[in-house]
Amino acid sequence: xxxxxxxxxxxxxxxxxxxxxxxxxxPPTTGRAPDPAPISLPQTNPAPTKSTPYAGGMKINIxxxxxxxxxxxxxxxxxxxxxxxxxxxxxATEEATPDxxxxxxxxxxxxLVSQLxxxxxxITQLGINGQSTISGGxxxxxxxxxxxxxxxxxxxxxxxxxxxxxxxxxxLHYYNGISRQTSFAAFxxxxxxxxxxxxxxxxxxxxxxxxxxxxxRGRVGNFDYRLSVNDAFRNNVTSSPATLATNVAQFNPRSRxxxxxxxxxxxxxxxxxxxxxxxxxxxxxxxxxxxLGTGFLYYADGMYSRSQAAPSPLPTTTAGAWDVPxxxxxxxxxxxxxxxxxxxxxxxxxxxxxxxxxALYKYNMGPNYVRYGGxxxxxxxxxxxxxxxxxxxxxxxxxxxxxxxLLPRRLLGPKVRxxxxxxxxxxxxxxxxxxxxxxxxxxxxxGGVNVLLDGHxxxxxxxxxxxxxxxxxxNVNYRPEVTMQLQVIL
Numbered sequence: 215x216x217x218x219x220x221x222x223x224x225x226x227x228x229x230x231x232x233x234x235x236x237x238x239x240x241p242p243t244t245g246r247a248p249d250p251a252p253i254s255l256p257q258t259n260p261a262p263t264k265s266t267p268y269a270g271g272m273k274i275n276i277x278x279x280x281x282x283x284x285x286x287x288x289x290x291x292x293x294x295x296x297x298x299x300x301x302x303x304x305x306a307t308e309e310a311t312p313d314x315x316x317x318x319x320x321x322x323x324x325x326l327v328s329q330l331x332x333x334x335x336x337i338t339q340l341g342i343n344g345q346s347t348i349s350g351g352x353x354x355x356x357x358x359x360x361x362x363x364x365x366x367x368x369x370x371x372x373x374x375x376x377x378x379x380x381x382x383x384x385x386l387h388y389y390n391g392i393s394r395q396t397s398f399a400a401f402x403x404x405x406x407x408x409x410x411x412x413x414x415x416x417x418x419x420x421x422x423x424x425x426x427x428x429x430x431r432g433r434v435g436n437f438d439y440r441l442s443v444n445d446a447f448r449n450n451v452t453s454s455p456a457t458l459a460t461n462v463a464q465f466n467p468r469s470r471x472x473x474x475x476x477x478x479x480x481x482x483x484x485x486x487x488x489x490x491x492x493x494x495x496x497x498x499x500x501x502x503x504x505x506l507g508t509g510f511l512y513y514a515d516g517m518y519s520r521s522q523a524a525p526s527p528l529p530t531t532t533a534g535a536w537d538v539p540x541x542x543x544x545x546x547x548x549x550x551x552x553x554x555x556x557x558x559x560x561x562x563x564x565x566x567x568x569x570x571x572x573a574l575y576k577y578n579m580g581p582n583y584v585r586y587g588g589x590x591x592x593x594x595x596x597x598x599x600x601x602x603x604x605x606x607x608x609x610x611x612x613x614x615x616x617x618x619x620l621l622p623r624r625l626l627g628p629k630v631r632x633x634x635x636x637x638x639x640x641x642x643x644x645x646x647x648x649x650x651x652x653x654x655x656x657x658x659x660x661g662g663v664n665v666l667l668d669g670h671x672x673x674x675x676x677x678x679x680x681x682x683x684x685x686x687x688x689n690v691n692y693r694p695e696v697t698m699q700l701q702v703i704l
Contacts, residue, residue, distance in 0.1 A: 285327040289401050289703040291320040298693040301685040303593040303600045306348050318346040318590040321400055339369035344590050368422055384428035388491040389440045391475025391509040393549040393573045399492035401703050402670045404569050404618040406662060406677035409639045410606040411575055411614055414547055418465050419446040436481045444473045454535035456528050458520045463543055463580020466518040479507030498620055498669060499557035499567030508550045516545030517580035543580035550574050567620040575612045582645035584608035599685050602695055605656050608643030631666040648688045675699040
């Protein structure tokens with residue numbers, strides 16, 4: 215055993231020596247130490263000098279070739295505002311409030327555009343409009359009227375491409391008639407907001423400007439068109455001939471016909487993309503667009519009025535209220551508009567652009583009809599002219615013009631751009647009459663500037679409005695309204 219151990223130890227020692235000798239590196243024959251091994255540091259990507267151009271949302275390819283996809287976009291608009299209120303405005307605590315500063319969420323949206331193949335398209339949009347601390351919340355919310363707004367459907371449509379000249383679809387859709395701005399893209403406007411004249415039936419017989427029905431659209435050469443047939447949403451359900459103001463029309467709650475709409479325009483310069491229904495407000499110099507358009511809306515028996523004084527005493531039953539004599543009126547709207555958007559100086563240090571949009575409207579909505587409204591109205595209560603309300607539409611005519619100029623890139627450097635703008639709205643509605651009998655016209659002026667931090671995707675808008683207070687139609691005063699908006703789109 216001793217001899218066996220001695221042999222194993224001798225063999226292990228010889229193997230260790232051999233291994234050590236094998237690991238020795240012979241020094242170079244030059245007589246100096248070898249150069250140290252080079253140090254390899256991790257590489258870092260250079261910081262981008264500017265943001266990557268926006269590509270229309272987050273795209274998820276379902277098929278390898280990208281023919282099946284889902285594109286997702288989300289956007290928000292936050293308002294900070296000073297408002298000198300209309301005469302008689304009260305706060306939520308029923309106290310007189312001559313002016314105030316408030317905050318509001320003007321729009322919050324999620325848009326999904328999906329393509330099954332090049333012929334089938336699905337568009338879904340959800341969101342809210344106009345949440346403040348006193349309005350815009352869920353109906354009947356017990357903890358407060360401005361809380362927990364409904365994130366509801368704006369668009370839910372499916373579409374089939376029949377051929378290169380025509381597509382057809384249906385659902386809750388935005389393929390409206392009347393004018394370009396009736397189907398506006400809310401996040402590319404040149405002004406703070408749309409004038410309101412473009413949507414005379416909003417949330418009366420439609421849902422946030424959307425109709426429930428079918429449509430066809432397309433382009434033949436330079437001619438672009440859209441036509442739709444929709445059911446009217448029930449509205450004004452508590453109204454009856456007995457409750458109407460004498461000789462003042464309102465929406466007819468018993469009309470159940472179809473709404474016919476159409477819009478047609480001729481594209482003289484660049485052709486616009488028309489995959490989705492939302493009309494671009496301005497392209498910031500990316501395109502040269504000159505379009506002339508015309509449109510219409512028609513709804514048979516959509517309005518009604520009572521020409522004689524209300525009976526006394528008033529009927530106490532529904533049947534009795536509808537036995538009061540009344541007249542029905544067809545609702546019709548015609549429009550014509552012009553859109554011009556073009557680069558001016560295309561040099562790298564300037565890249566300026568000019569935009570103008572103007573529209574004319576003719577409303578036939580029954581005798582003396584006038585609709586009032588105020589965006590994110592800061593006034594509490596139900597008075598039609600509280601807060602920042604103005605006459606928006608009515609039987610008669612309206613004209614709007616908006617124009618802006620994208621200032622040179624060299625002004626504030628390569629990233630931040632300035633785009634000043636002005637806007638004017640004129641309305642002449644037969645229901646706004648002074649005591650002497652003449653019509654009191656509506657004049658609304660806006661001016662402001664867009665501070666473009668990353669195009670329309672990130673911008674701040676500062677807007678000043680001179681707003682008429684129509685609480686006394688014989689003596690219209692103008693109130694200031696100053697709004698700052700922050701908009702971000704992804």
